[in-house]
Amino acid sequence: MVMVETDTRLLSDYPIIRRIPTRWMDNDAYGHVNNVTYYSYFDTAVNGYLIEKDVLDYLHGQTIGLVVETSCKYMKSLEFPDIVLAGVAVSHIGNSSVRYEIGLFKEGDTDPAAQGYFIHVYVDKATRRPVNIDSTLRYVLEEMSI
Template identity: 65%
Template sequence: MSENMPELRPLSAYGHVSAIQTRWMDNDVYGHVNNVVYYSFFDTVVNRFLIEGDVLDIHGGETIGLVVETSCRYFAPLEFPQTIQAGIAVSHIGRSSVRYEIGLFTEGSKAPAAEGYFVHVYVDKETRRPTSLPERLKALLETIRL
């Protein structure tokens, strides 16, 4: 690693971990999961956490999180068939935004195959204008804060 690269987080550094199964269609012609699928994994693990935490109602909720920034660094290939351990943590909670840190690990691996982040800005579902984070959401996010 270069001096400019931050140290990689182990899976134990993430406050929440869930499994994601790769699919046949995730592989590209090079035999590994295509890079764009990693962002789908990020979206899936974050929104699953929020839905299971009962703070995101994708059909009837008044606020929604819009992705305004993402990043991913790739270290090892993922492929089908594999079960990925996706770890998430929160590194920043703002008035209307949240930064999630995500690590994707193959089962049993100590180092991530990929690491990235995902920033949501929460907006009113109708007006699409930023809104303050609901208290229940902030409380859940605090449980996985770095």
């Protein structure tokens, strides 16, 4: 894994912390969590929180968030059986889009293993056309803002 220098956030910089256990299948042939799996952790942390807050109903709701842009910088390896602490914050809320900032930390570490972001555009589930973020979701997103 190539390590990248970047400005880092501490776990305490994130208003939301999600605990994600790694799985045996997350490791690749090199003995660490495969890079694509980090994006799965991003999705799990953000969407899990939104479901818990009852502002995302991906099965029956009329609005869904589609990822339109994403990035991840890798600083340290994770590996099974690590527990990942995913820090989540919102850095921008638009009319129909949100930028989530995510930091992944091995439980017990103060330095991130990775950090990145993704942007959701909220769309009508049937038409896939952008819709304005409703007031209930906007309130939860504002609570997550940094």
